[in-house]
């Protein structure tokens with residue numbers, strides 16, 4: 166991958182005395198699809214707006230391709246933004262909508278016509294030049310909004326929940342369209358969503374945010390398989406997060422049972438949080454399980470059964486398995502060492518736990 170196209174350096178931003186971004190640092194490499202993911206209000210849109218130039222950071226630097234652009238207005242930045250609301254001009258036809266930015270730039274008619282054709286082909290809407298905005302579906306309107314951004318040949322496309330208003334099927338189709346576009350155009354995408362599945366599907370890199378901080382940044386596989394803390398584990402997919410004690414390297418105790426794992430370097434007798442995904446728990450005969458429990462809830466989900474297995478300590482394990490365990494039946498739980506993820510407890514809890522041990 167190339168060098169970084171955008172660097173946010175020590176960015177902080179408050180609104181009405183409330184800190185929204187706190188000393189945020191982020192590098193986005195050229196030609197990657199980066200998603201800012203997090204719950205509502207965590208600062209995703211504010212980060213995007215600061216990159217786009219629609220909002221000014223209180224402190225810190227926005228660097229584009231090595232040059233600081235803090236004071237550059239949005240229209241002078243080599244980027245375009247697509248918002249959730251398509252913001253097309255309803256009194257103009259599709260061609261006029263796409264041409265709008267190019268006309269302002271004083272491009273020739275022939276150039277503009279070529280660009281319109283090219284962009285409509287890219288978003289699979291060839292021949293739609295003369296259609297009115299009202300005659301298009303939501304998904305088609307959003308594609309036009311993307312076409313309008315693309316004709317400006319930005320190096321960076323900022324997308325703020327662009328699929329948020331679409332129904333599920335259309336969202337999924339558009340996700341694949343956007344990946345294809347990114348690959349064909351070779352431009353950098355920064356995409357904002359609170360939908361973890363969307364982030365996992367589309368991104369080269371996911372930046373998980375919460376309360377103005379970056380919690381973790383990594384590939385979808387890293388974020389899903391190796392969450393760095395309980396927030397990330399909980400926010401991305403479903404998981405069982407249980408207290409454990411790292412006995413020594415590669416052995417963790419959970420509710421009195423010893424599980425082999427592959428993590429090292431946590432020290433001896435160290436309280437930790439353990440993450441186990443529901444699909445990684447194997448249901449076996451009770452005597453073969455590392456832990457034994459009883460099924461207390463069962464739902465058929467089509468591709469698997471969703472079960473709740475309650476162990477004697479009272480913990481309700483979420484299990485996704487094609488092996489059926491009826492409610493009331495005893496069952497053993499086993500987990501492959503590679504599917505056990507160990508995390509440090511948050512600092513304050515860790516201190517408390519150490520305090521108790523002393």
Ligand SMILES: Nc1ncnc2c1ncn2[C@@H]1O[C@H](COP(=O)(O)OP(=O)(O)OP(=O)(O)O)[C@@H](O)[C@H]1O
Nearest residue numbers: 180181185203204205206207208209210211212359
């Ligand atoms: N112009 C503004 N004036 C005052 N507060 C603002 C302004 N813009 C954002 N905020 C506040 O900053 C916080 C972060 O907002 P932001 O839109 O960045 O979050 P978000 O993660 O994009 O959330 P969502 O997914 O709901 O859009 C929120 O508490 C929001 O109310």
